[in-house]
Amino acid sequence: xxxxxxxxxxxxxxxxxxxxxxxxxxxxxxxxxxxxxxxxxxxxxxxxxxxxxxxxxxxxxxxxxxxxxxxxxxxxxxxxxxxxxxxxxxxxxxxxxxxxxxxxxxxxxxxxxxxxxxxxxxxxxxxxxxxxxxxxxxxxxxxxxxxxxxxxxxxxxxxxxxxxxxxxxxxxxxxxxxxxxxxxxxxxxxxxxxxxxxxxxxxxxxxxxxxxxxxxx
Amino acid sequence: xxxxxxxxxxxxxxxxxxxxxxxxxxxxxxxxxxxxxxxxxxxxxxxxxxxxxxxxxxxxxxxxxxx
Amino acid sequence: xxxxxxxxxxxxxxxxxxxxxxxxxxxxxxxxxxxxxxxxxxxxxxxxxxxxxxxxxxxxxxxxxxxxxxxxxxxxxxxxxxxxxxxxxxxxxxxxxxxxxxxxxxxxxxxxxxxxxxxxxxxxxxxxxxxxxxxxxxxxxxxxxxxxxxxxxxxxxxxxxxxxxxxxxxxxxxxxxxxxxxxxxxxxxxxxxxxxxxxxxxxxxxxxxxxxxxxxxxxxxxxxxxxxxxxxxxxxxxxxxxxxxxxxxxxxxxxxxxxxxxxxxxxxxxxxxxxxxxxx
Numbered sequence: 222x223x224x225x226x227x228x229x230x231x232x233x234x235x236x237x238x239x240x241x242x243x244x245x246x247x248x249x250x251x252x253x254x255x256x257x258x259x260x261x262x263x264x265x266x267x268x269x270x271x272x273x274x275x276x277x278x279x280x281x282x283x284x285x286x287x288x289x290x291x292x293x294x295x296x297x298x299x300x301x302x303x304x305x306x307x308x309x310x311x312x313x314x315x316x317x318x319x320x321x322x323x324x325x326x327x328x329x330x331x332x333x334x335x336x337x338x339x340x341x342x343x344x345x346x347x348x349x350x351x352x353x354x355x356x357x358x359x360x361x362x363x364x365x366x367x368x369x370x371x372x373x374x375x376x377x378x379x380x381x382x383x384x385x386x387x388x389x390x391x392x393x394x395x396x397x398x399x400x401x402x403x404x405x406x407x408x409x410x411x412x413x414x415x416x417x418x419x420x421x422x423x424x425x426x427x428x429x430x431x432x433x434x435x436x437x438x
Numbered sequence: 439x440x441x442x443x444x445x446x447x448x449x450x451x452x453x454x455x456x457x458x459x460x461x462x463x464x465x466x467x468x469x470x471x472x473x474x475x476x477x478x479x480x481x482x483x484x485x486x487x488x489x490x491x492x493x494x495x496x497x498x499x500x501x502x503x504x505x
Numbered sequence: 506x507x508x509x510x511x512x513x514x515x516x517x518x519x520x521x522x523x524x525x526x527x528x529x530x531x532x533x534x535x536x537x538x539x540x541x542x543x544x545x546x547x548x549x550x551x552x553x554x555x556x557x558x559x560x561x562x563x564x565x566x567x568x569x570x571x572x573x574x575x576x577x578x579x580x581x582x583x584x585x586x587x588x589x590x591x592x593x594x595x596x597x598x599x600x601x602x603x604x605x606x607x608x609x610x611x612x613x614x615x616x617x618x619x620x621x622x623x624x625x626x627x628x629x630x631x632x633x634x635x636x637x638x639x640x641x642x643x644x645x646x647x648x649x650x651x652x653x654x655x656x657x658x659x660x661x662x663x664x665x666x667x668x669x670x671x672x673x674x675x676x677x678x679x680x681x682x683x684x685x686x687x688x689x690x691x692x693x694x695x696x697x698x699x700x701x702x703x704x705x706x707x708x709x710x711x712x713x714x715x716x717x718x719x720x721x722x723x724x725x726x727x728x729x730x731x732x733x734x735x736x737x738x739x740x741x742x743x744x745x746x747x748x749x750x751x752x753x754x755x756x757x758x759x760x761x762x763x764x765x766x767x768x769x770x771x772x773x774x775x776x777x778x779x780x781x782x783x784x785x
Contacts, residue, residue, distance in 0.1 A: 245591050263563035266611040269501050280559050400623045414608035415564040421623055422601050429594045459507055473581040481573035484711055488550040488704030498558040501612030501700050
């Protein structure tokens with residue numbers, strides 16, 4: 222079952238770390254790229270909210286310093302995400318995924334509101350806890366098979382233990398919980414677009430990629 | 439967006455799409471490249487055509503808040 | 506491929522129109538004509554259009570392009586017999602598109618629709634489960650291999666019936682007016698698409714037509730195998746009508762119930778594949 226995401230189109234070798242593109246990873250990579258460009262060039266939304274007790278409404282603005290920080294975090298998240306999509310190395314994958322988690326905390330935590338900070342704090346704890354099974358999975362793969370290259374691990378001669386795969390999925394689930402917390406923080410409390418979209422995009426993309434990785438291993 | 443820009447966008451997308459079809463019929467363009475041209479061109483064609491057709495551009499308003 | 510693309514768009518919209526008509530007839534209303542969704546798409550193209558003053562402009566427009574683009578790509582992947590995993594990825598990325606639609610306008614209604622779309626992420630798991638169940642039998646995820654497998658071993662519908670049920674639930678959760686379509690329920694005006702009017706909505710309608718066609722085509726190719734075109738179209742019609750019956754006879758669930766039921770279905774499906782994996 223080597224052609225999970227279609228036949229590999231091309232390989233980019235950095236020593237023993239091989240970056241490879243299949244139709245599947247190239248689709249995900251391009252999507253991450255497109256949304257990173259959107260974040261780069263888009264102005265933030267100004268969310269309309271109703272003032273209680275009357276007909277008045279107002280638009281919530283994002284201050285320039287907050288905009289700069291969130292945009293930086295979103296772009297970093299996009300780059301980490303692109304890395305996680307195309308890498309052919311289990312340890313690199315876990316590294317990129319944990320970077321996605323850190324950036325997602327940054328995106329959510331930049332808003333100066335008590336509710337949003339709470340959500341960011343809770344997600345931060347989940348993401349921190351998620352890194353443990355994530356790196357444990359990479360360590361187990363390296364210890365049992367002696368290699369971290371996905372192309373080597375995809376061969377039928379190498380058996381990756383089920384526990385390593387389960388830990389990998391668990392770790393990604395921890396890091397990929399961001400959209401739920403982002404949605405919690407975002408609802409009426411903070412203008413989100415286009416930065417919050419990176420939270421849900423990166424989480425979905427790492428889920429999709431880990432599905433390919435565990436089917437491959 | 440001005441209507442002539444929208445028309446230009448539509449025409450560029452349509453011409454590149456039909457050009458890609460012709461090239462792939464003569465086996466000058468691989469089918470994945472043809473598909474790629476359509477994936478990028480079709481949305482631009484649809485939106486360009488709609489923006490050319492649309493009645494007029496109104497003043498930007500705030501979102502709908504209630505009945 | 507241009508001909509297939511246009512056909513898919515219009516046929517998908519026609520199926521959505523038939524969906525509305527069947528629902529109306531079950532509820533003893535006359536209902537709109539079956540080509541209503543095509544007329545809708547054309548009508549929205551002629552309307553006055555602008556970008557809301559509070560919107561995040563690039564995302565507001567860009568997400569419409571992405572919506573049409575990903576489903577165009579999905580159609581070509583299915584037609585060329587590509588990987589089922591790519592279809593799965595595009596299906597999940599549609600969630601981002603919904604979120605982007607809802608988020609970009611600055612409207613509270615749109616935002617609620619987008620947030621609901623994120624919260625009901627459990628609706629994607631049954632698709633992953635049916636993909637995994639198929640992989641156990643066919644040893645490949647290329648649609649061309651799956652079609653070839655069924656030519657020698659018979660339709661997968663009879664081999665893994667519960668995987669077909671899982672994918673049917675996935676189709677149901679993407680049909681309008683269904684029990685799980687909380688993202689566009691009426692208390693949110695139109696949910697995530699509230700502020701995308703005029704030309705933007707026309708683009709969204711085209712995306713919906715393509716999406717319906719691609720999902721039904723994938724379902725038939727994966728569970729019934731390669732059939733002649735007219736049989737595939739007939740099957741699409743029948744599946745749409747069966748979905749209409751479900752949609753017409755079940756109320757829209759509250760967001761909490763919808764998420765709970767989808768999570769329960771997802772859990773059952775995961776259990777099923779685990780058993781299937783152990784048995785085979």
